Amino acid sequence: MRTFSSLNRLPVFDVCTGSRLGEVCDLCISEKGEVKSLLVKTVSLFSVKKQLPIDSVECFGVDCIMTKKERLIPFCSDKIFTFFHKQSIEGTPFFDKNGEILGRLKDVYFLENLGMIVGYELTDGFFSDLLEGSKIIRTNTPPAIGKDAVIVTPERVRGGFHAYLSKLPE
Template structure:
């Protein structure tokens, strides 16, 4: 399981040792899956590449390895696709339950590396609240409903947000 915040800035290499770029964002489809990584390519004109999650052969602590170089393409915004910081940004968007309870603001996502399925959403209530109460992680198996102003999450489990809670991330137990 990975989070976007752990991938951001990580270098991506081909199997022959060529640096393709650094992760700068993720693309999230309407079905609630991470479909692609966005790479910032070094150069005079910094361009962004879209790299499908399915083309990644391994995630390491210091870099990501790609098997198939032919699978990347130039990044363009796509209708019905979201990112954390580019295009239709989800970062800091209000997260709500279907019952109208505000959960917080989206800060990060937890996803399964191989298939890109998002299994958790890290939420914040702001800097001071994060320090005193901690961030919350909402675990969900259903894709969210993403609207113009809010993300509707069917929360099945919540971790964190309590002073005594030492586990600010998802449990590795579950149906995934």
């Protein structure tokens, strides 16, 4: 299991030639909450961003990612959400199905070989994170991702204000 923050800025190498193809600069997430590809900023005179489909990655290493050069495809932002680029979801508010705000998106946890997101790290802001910590929610059902909000059905919530609420007497 990986987080986007652990992949961000990792170099991408061609497994056949050993040449550096670029570095990871973003995640491409579908409307159903699946990581479809990594966005790679290529090494060239004019850096171009290309997509590397998750199923085209040969190896997710600790220090780099291995693939074949021909597996990089042009970046297409249609129906794709990213962290930092077009249709960015970083900082997007997360709500549960009951209309309660859970926090704003800070990071995602996903299974790199499947591209399945298994958890979301949420924040209530810098000072709240210092005092209470950020929240990690886990879901089994796909979220509803929109340009203004993400609606989830959390299975478990760990950390943050919700952890303190669960300890209060009813």
